[in-house]
Amino acid sequence: MIEILEGIYVFAIGAAIGSFLNVCIGRWPEGMSVVRPRSRCPKCGHQIKASENIPILSWLMLRGRCSNCHQPISIQYPIVELLVALLWLAAFLQLGMTFTAFRVAVFATVLLGISITDAKHFLIPDGFTVFGLFFVLLTSFVALYLGGSEPFARPWDAIIGMCVGAGAISIVGWLGEVWLKRPAMGFGDVTLMAVVGAAVGPTRALLTIFIAAVIAPIVLLGIVYPLSARGLADDKGQTELALEASGGWRKRELPFGVFLAPAALVALLGGEAIIAWYLRISGL
Numbered sequence: 001m002i003e004i005l006e007g008i009y010v011f012a013i014g015a016a017i018g019s020f021l022n023v024c025i026g027r028w029p030e031g032m033s034v035v036r037p038r039s040r041c042p043k044c045g046h047q048i049k050a051s052e053n054i055p056i057l058s059w060l061m062l063r064g065r066c067s068n069c070h071q072p073i074s075i076q077y078p079i080v081e082l083l084v085a086l087l088w089l090a091a092f093l094q095l096g097m098t099f100t101a102f103r104v105a106v107f108a109t110v111l112l113g114i115s116i117t118d119a120k121h122f123l124i125p126d127g128f129t130v131f132g133l134f135f136v137l138l139t140s141f142v143a144l145y146l147g148g149s150e151p152f153a154r155p156w157d158a159i160i161g162m163c164v165g166a167g168a169i170s171i172v173g174w175l176g177e178v179w180l181k182r183p184a185m186g187f188g189d190v191t192l193m194a195v196v197g198a199a200v201g202p203t204r205a206l207l208t209i210f211i212a213a214v215i216a217p218i219v220l221l222g223i224v225y226p227l228s229a230r231g232l233a234d235d236k237g238q239t240e241l242a243l244e245a246s247g248g249w250r251k252r253e254l255p256f257g258v259f260l261a262p263a264a265l266v267a268l269l270g271g272e273a274i275i276a277w278y279l280r281i282s283g284l
């Protein structure tokens, strides 16, 4: 009974944080504050009441429409709220009510925000990465006193990892630029890899870049470009992709953060096992 109540509690906290994540995703790319002003309907300016701001439930009760102008509200809101709620629930189910579960949940939430913002706007706001860096570094010290850092890097490894992550992705971007003769990667990817390196340490930071470099071309060339070229180019982000698909995509920076962020979570949770497996089969 206690466990069920705890689960509901964690799920509700996750949903509320998902609701705040929606605000960050919507406002940071515009350079707006996430504290003020209060949320309004983007179509008619109707100020959203507290009763209309309950994560997941309000969107369902309003049937996805503004109570004032009846224009549709993006389904991104309840989906992000649900995803973050499930992330938090999964972290606590897997790791118990521990400080580590809290760290994993927050880190995964930041990565999700980065992924969505990079996919929609081709940028990674400093709000996510600055918060992420300080959160990861500060909690790495706290974790020492609370019974262990795993699966996160310990403080010294976190600092080295931060530098290795940022340095390695800079080298990849530099060589990509020489090869493609145009800017290949945004600075956001460098800031993201600083955060990731601080979370997972130097070795798994390199693994993160490797995993992302393997999945990015498969997803882009195999799924995204063919789909967007086939006329699914409805909103702005999709149109960009369709332009790229029609031969011009080499002119644009890759939203590499979309792939680095989930790769970082894989490296955090499964990186040690992947590296051990690789060393075994390669005989290194």
Ligand SMILES: [Zn+2]
Binding pocket: 041, 042, 043, 044, 045, 046, 066, 067, 068, 069, 070, 071
């Ligand atoms: Zn409205």
